[in-house]
Amino acid sequence: xxxxxxxxxxxxxxxxxxxxxxxxxxxxxxxxxxxxxxxxxxxxxxxxxxxxxxxxxxxxxxxxxxxxxxxxx
Amino acid sequence: xxxxxxxxxxxxxxxxxxxxxxxxxxxxxxxxxxxxxxxxxxxxxxxxxxxxxxxxxxxxxxxxxxxxxxxxxxxxxxxxxxxxxxxxxxxxxxxxxxxxxxxxxxxxxxxxxxxxxxxxxxxxxxxxxxxxxxxxxxxxxxxxxxxxx
Numbered sequence: 001x002x003x004x005x006x007x008x009x010x011x012x013x014x015x016x017x018x019x020x021x022x023x024x025x026x027x028x029x030x031x032x033x034x035x036x037x038x039x040x041x042x043x044x045x046x047x048x049x050x051x052x053x054x055x056x057x058x059x060x061x062x063x064x065x066x067x068x069x070x071x072x073x
Numbered sequence: 074x075x076x077x078x079x080x081x082x083x084x085x086x087x088x089x090x091x092x093x094x095x096x097x098x099x100x101x102x103x104x105x106x107x108x109x110x111x112x113x114x115x116x117x118x119x120x121x122x123x124x125x126x127x128x129x130x131x132x133x134x135x136x137x138x139x140x141x142x143x144x145x146x147x148x149x150x151x152x153x154x155x156x157x158x159x160x161x162x163x164x165x166x167x168x169x170x171x172x173x174x175x176x177x178x179x180x181x182x183x184x185x186x187x188x189x190x191x192x193x194x195x196x197x198x199x200x201x202x203x204x205x206x207x208x209x210x211x212x213x214x215x216x217x218x219x220x221x222x
Contacts, residue, residue: 007191008123009121009191009193009202009204025216026216026217026218030216030218040214040216041209041213042209042210042213042216043209043211043212043213044215044216045126048126048129049129050126050210050211050212051212052212052215054215065123065126067189067210067213068207069204069207069209069210069213070186070187070188070190070191070208070210071185071190071191071206071208072120072149072184072190073107073149073160073161073184073185073190
């Protein structure tokens with residue numbers, strides 16, 4: 001299982017998903033009315049490192065973080 | 074890097090940093106201070122921070138600064154910051170002015186684009202995500218289905 005956390009304005013509690021790829025994560029988010037807009041514009045971190053590779057493989061115990069558009073300062 | 078609940082005590086923080094850097098024999102010290110302005114009938118701005126990735130982001134800038142013989146510092150507020158108070162201080166110290174002048178701009182601009190911080194307008198006590206002023210982080214869109222890869 002992979003834990004997925006939604007940060008900042010997404011305002012959704014974490015979920016545990018049985019997924020192995022970013023594509024499966026995208027499918028999960030795109031079929032949710034609440035999450036689909038965030039799939040388009042968010043960055044993704046796995047265990048607190050931003051992922052740049054579409055083919056990144058998830059493994060059980062990973063913590064995935066969804067980071068929506070930012071504005072510090 | 075320092076995080077505080079609520080508005081920053083800018084005078085105390087910048088004086089402390091000034092004392093630190095002058096004792097380290099740096100010849101140039103630049104601070105950038107963000108002040109909350111009255112606009113769009115807001116009472117305050119409010120901030121959420123994701124500290125683990127912010128800390129990594131800051132550490133990589135500290136490495137970059139070090140490679141140029143410089144030092145970076147940053148303080149940011151968590152939660153509400155009323156109008157005319159401050160939410161953000163960035164600072165650079167270097168032996169001479171040129172490195173510090175260049176680095177402060179790069180450091181502040183990359184902060185705006187990539188630091189994992191979310192901003193909200195506070196209007197009538199309600200927090201409203203500042204969507205129009207926010208920027209997708211580097212790496213955003215990786216979950217888009219229509220990308221060609």
